[in-house]
């Protein structure tokens with residue numbers, strides 16, 4: 001899990017103060033809170049709206065090397081269905097698990113998530129976990145029927161939608177001519193005349 005090189009902001013709902021937990025191995029603390037989603041979790045097609053609620057249900061456990069965080073985060077998702085282009089509004093619950101090392105533990109491990117000034121910043125973990133969980137091609141529902149390839153009609157709204165009168169483009173001009181009943185009659189009478 002990559003650490004962002006920035007100082008955790010104690011005012012952010014995604015920053016957790018471990019002071020109360022202490023460093024006694026085995027100490028435990030449960031945290032339920034609603035934080036605000038930061039900017040830029042997700043992709044263009046689907047993502048977490050900035051400022052939307054992030055429902056955290058976490059357990060902090062003091063271990064020898066640091067603090068183990070486990071739990072869940074529920075986020076809102078907004079996007080566009082890749083098949084029918086309708087707007088998607090949904091929620092997603094992700095499992096969080098990460099060990100945050102004390103500053104003095106394994107100092108050579110650059111990749112490790114760390115506790116800084118007794119604070120844990122959950123944002124990088126939340127960001128990485130949610131993005132990994134996002135669908136590559138989001139759909140409004142698993143059986144979304146998509147759009148009619150010919151006219152773009154939404155097939156979810158009109159399951160029987162079909163183009164029965166599909167004609168070979170080479171004959172399109174002819175069928176238009178035949179569709180006019182007057183022309184038909186004329187043609188018929190002309191043929192009748194020519195037979196005589």
Ligand SMILES: [Zn+2]
Nearest residue numbers: 081084140144
């Ligand atoms: Zn759809």
Ligand SMILES: [Zn+2]
Nearest residue numbers: 148150151153
């Ligand atoms: Zn159509």
